[in-house]
Amino acid sequence: MFKMTHNILRNLVVRKSTRRYPFEVREAFDKVRGELVNDIVRCIFCGSCEVRCPSQCIQVDRKAAVWNYDPFACVFCGVCVDICPAKSLSQKTQYLRSVDKRILISMQGELKKKSREKDKEAEKDKPAPVEPEGPAATG
């Protein structure tokens, strides 16, 4: 009984060794693999992240240019970030905040035109070349 009372009194004055998460969030360490973000403007909808993700939490609709992600199935391994050819994926140093319901992330982007198509369009828009005026041919 004395020991318990002693412990209770001691716990009232000593510094707590735990935090009141999520109200008190610890400062992030460098290189923490936290929340995954996609800069959808850079995404080329190649589907590599979907193929390589070990927890199958990404789906890419290449035709509709939609990137879907389930953060609650993600294990934050960083594989998708490493293999993304457009460097559109990155991870914050903060973990995903706790929420009271499951969320799915769906991002709509724009399909990038292939460079050949772009070149063709640029060619179409070019003004017709003007023939240089020279001396009239004499016969």
Ligand code: SF4
């Ligand atoms: S790997 Fe990168 S560029 Fe390719 S679909 Fe995924 S996020 Fe987009």
Ligand code: SF4
């Ligand atoms: S961090 Fe890992 S688990 Fe999460 S989406 Fe990327 S590859 Fe999948």
